Amino acid sequence: MPEKGRISLGQAAIIASSFALGTGIFVLPAFEINWAREDAWLIQVLVTFPSLILVFIVDKLGRKFPGQTIIQYSETILGKYLGKVFGFAVTLFFFWTGSVILYELAAFLVSAVIPETPMMVFLIVSGLLIAYTVYNGLETIGRLHVWFIPITVFSLIFIVLLACKEMNLNYFQPFLANGIAPVIRGARTSNSYHGCMILAMAMLTPYINKPGKIRKSYIYAVIVCSLVYGINTVGCLAVFGPFEGGRVSMPTIELVKMINIADIIQRIEVLLILNWVGAVFTMSTAWFYFSVLGTAQLFNLKKYQFLVFPMILGYIGVAALNYRSYPVFVDYIDRIWAPYAAVHEFLLPAFLLLVAIIRRRGIKTDTKSQGV
Amino acid sequence: MIKIHKAVSRRKRQTPNRESRQGSDNIQGTENNLGTKDISARLSKDLEKNESVFQQALGNSPDVIFRYLSIGKQKVRAVLIFISGLADTASIAENILKSLTYEIRCEDLNGAEQLNLALIKENILSNAEIAEENSFEQLLKHILLGDTVLLIDSLEIAIVIFARSSQGFRAVGEPVSEALIRGPREGFIEKLQINRSMIRRKLRSPKLKFQELTIGEISQTQVCISYLDGIADKQLVSEVLERLSRIKIDGILESGYIEELIQDAPYSPFPTVRTTERPDTVAACLLEGKVAILVDGTPYVIVVPGTFIEFLQVNEDYYQSYIFVLGIRILRYLSFFITLFLPSMYVAILTFHQEMLPSTLALSLSATRQGIPFPAFVEALIMEVAFEILREAGLRLPRPVGQSVSIVGALVIGDAAVKAGLVSPAMVIIVATTAIASFTIPGFSLGLAIRLLRFPIMILSASLGLYGLIVAGFALFVHMSTLRSFGVPYLAPIAPANWPGQKDVFLRAPWWAMTTRPLDTGHQDFMREKTDLKPQKPKE
Secondary structure, three states: OOOOOOEOHHHHHHHHHHHHHHHHHHHHHHHHHHHHHHHHHHHHHHHHHHHHHHHHHHHHHHHHOOOOOHHHHHHHHHOHHHHHHHHHHHHHHHHHHHHHHHHHHHHHHHHHOOOOOOHHHHHHHHHHHHHHHHHOOHHHHHHHHHHHHHHHHHHHHHHHHHHHHHOOHHHHOOOOOOOOHHHHHHHHHHHHHHHHHHHHHHHHHHHEOOOOOHHHHHHHHHHHHHHHHHHHHHHHHHHHHHHHHHHOOOHHHHHHHHOEEOOOEEOOHHHHHHHHHHHHHHHHHHHHHHHHHHHHHHOOOOOOHHHHHHHHHHHHHHHHHOOOOHHHHHHHHHHHHHHHHHHHHHHHHHHHHHHHHHOOOOOOOOHHHHOO | OHHHHHHHHOOOEOOOOOOOOOOHHHHOOOOOOOOOOHHHOEOOOOHHHHHHHHHHHHOOOOOEEEEEEEEOOOOEEEEEEEEEOOEOHHHHHHHHHHHHHHOOOOOOOOOOOOOOHHHHHHHHOOOOOEEEEOEHHHHHHHHHHOOEEEEEOOOOOEEEEOOEOOOOOOOOOOOOOOOOOOOOOOOOOOOHHHHHHHHHHHOOOOOEEEEEEEEOOOOOEEEEEEEEOOOOOHHHHHHHHHHHHOOOOOOOOOHHHHHHHHOOOOOOOOOOOEEEOOHHHHHHHHHOOOEEEEEOOOOOEEEEOOOHHHHHOOHHHHOOOHHHHHHHHHHHHHHHHHHHHHHHHHHHHHHOOHHHOOHHHHHHHHHHOOOOOOOHHHHHHHHHHHHHHHHHHHHHOOHHHHHHHHHHHHHHHHHHHHHOOOOOHHHHHHHHHHHHHHOOOOOHHHHHHHHHHHHHHHHHHHHHHHHHHHHHHHHHHHHHHHOEEOOEEOOOOOOOOOOHHHHEOOOEOOOOOOOEOOOOOOHHHOEOOOOOOOOOOOOO
16 A cells, blocks of 8 residues: 555544635635525535435445545456546546646635736745645645644634624525526536545545544535535625625635724735635645545555655646636636536446446445444 | 673672662673773783783773772782772772771781682671672773772672762752743752652652663763653653664763754754753653653753653643643743744735735834835844844853843844834834744744744745745644654644643643543553542532
8 A cells, every 4th residue: 555644534534625625615605606696505505415425425335345445446346447447537537626726726826915926936836835745645634634624614604704794684585586407507516526525535534543433424524514615605695795796706805805893803814815825735735645646556556755746747737737817717617627526526436336236346334233 | 791791690789779770781782892802801810910901901091090908917919999080089998998908907817718708798898889790891881980899819709889979060950941930949960870869759659760771982971761661651662772772972972962863853953852951840751651861961851752842831831720821831832933933924014915914004114114225034134143143142151241242232233223224123023022932932942943944934935925934834834743753743632633632732731630641652551640639619
């Protein structure tokens, strides 16, 4: 196994939730409000269910193939060649999405923090930092996430609370004026964000030191994620309304800028932006780690450390060259990335489980005895 | 050779509670460092021969004393060898010379047959501690440690008399580097035996074990590890012993030598072993299952494993009321961040993020910076370097001159520089705040690391703004979370977080709630106290 480190169940759940939490905070409210208008708050209720189903699928796979990641058991299930193709697809998905996140981080810094500096500077500095973290292994990543993800979550809730003064609850009416279809269309991107989390679980399960109630903690993670997104969406919708909220590219940041309490708590956006930079950075680190680990497992390597530096160059390159501008990028996320991700997150594990059951691969598991 | 070692280790100990335990435990593995070949041999019956070996090995150094005497009516020749200054000459004169020469001058000994070791040891010498020894190498070692060797004609075994001089050491006093308000005022001194007894006085339990090694080919420094049997992890103890026995060096003059030779991350600025001058701190660490390394000749005792939070804790935290300790600890963590990040933050905000400041503050700041010739970064760099120079000068200067340094520093750096328009007053405030905050960090070695790391962080934030700052913070966090000290994660119990450990990180749980030892080091004997110790109202 290329990874020697072990993490605790709580760390695994937090790493998985960081898979969804980092960038989603900035971009998701805009997508949701843009499509679903007044009913954007419904989306987070809807997307919880497919993710919960996915938790059961991936958990079942993890129990059938203990000690293996999704890359490894896809080979066990589908045979050497098709399995490798599947593993490659998943690894590519990790790599690609990770670089998308890196671009998002840099674009965000350029637009909100230091406008004059070229984006390449941010890409390279962040890339090197990510490489350094990943080089040090899973345990370090786990320790990093345990501190930064909770801070992000609490600061987000804090912001929404501070912005209460600006909220107008009339923006939530009328309920389902255009039917359910726009809500479902708006849920697509959010759904893909949620699904990432479970894919992370499929990668992390073999590295948990005391595998206890894995399924339960992931269900908690999914619900917490939905709650955080829901609070965020509700806050943005209540402050900006169904039309302006969809037009602003990063509504959460506009939300922070509006906070002014007694002229004392004001202009806190830079501090929060920095906090979120941390969250996005940890997120991108986790994605990059999984792409490196996936590559190592694809080729049955004993170590993955030597892959870090060459791969981070590709990572930076993909992030730098792919998108012409931020609006293009947003469009890409909504129209192309979301279905692309959904295929890997939902269809692939479901297909694997189906084949595993048909071909009778893996250990027979009794769900009842495991304790949910 | 093996036979000799066995013989040596089987030799009788005269007093069970001898002060020192050097000898058989550590001769295995130590090489003959004295050069000549015949030293490894054993004593012969010929006194002259034996004596000449010592003469040859020790040379004609003026501090090595060969005192010839003859015992009893038959005038059996004997010689005392010791080093003046190391051995206690008064005790030698009173207990050895007087009894060997004057008191039995008329006794009929009937030659050497009757003058056997038992007679000398039991009837003649009146010292408390005596041992027998027959290898030249061990005898030389004893002489160099300050013991006295008595060679007697026609005897193949020499007598080692432990009469070391207690002169030449300062008295036990208050440690200079770790001041406190409430708590014991004693600190370690340079003498290993005294330090050891100070720990023993704190923990009078047979569980307290000491194990001694000799390190240093030339210096032959006594190094002693100390741990509580049954509480300290056996693996940790053997790991410490293994790392210590790996050291092959000419001399150990301070525990810093050992610190650098055994620590886990030799390239990291962060210290991974803890040093302290206080016996109570060492005792507390031993109770947590750690291992202490005492080195002869220095008051600084090494404690391993050393984790990050320990450098931000003081023993007084455990003596004062836990309610105030919470506040004080938060203050200390805050000042840790101030020391590390405040100048960089100031530079970053002034250079990149002026919009963060409230308008009035921004206006008054820009007013004070009117006419300052340097950008904020250069200004900060100048002031920080100037302050570091002042601090270093204050440390090295003889005390009477110290005052003038502080006057010059305060006037020139503080006042004149501002009046001349070279530095803005805001910058002086920032630097002063940083300086004062840096003094609140209890662990001096961590303080050094932070002082140094401030500068790269300043450069990063001057070039990338607050983003640079957060990159630096992340890199430091990642670096620290990869470190380990003797198997314990450096950031434990912060990251990886464990619940029982949180009792002693940001807050210090009251003693009635501190039921467990730290998970990482004390897991062998996890419970520290009974669980129902909380003070309760008396029953009616």
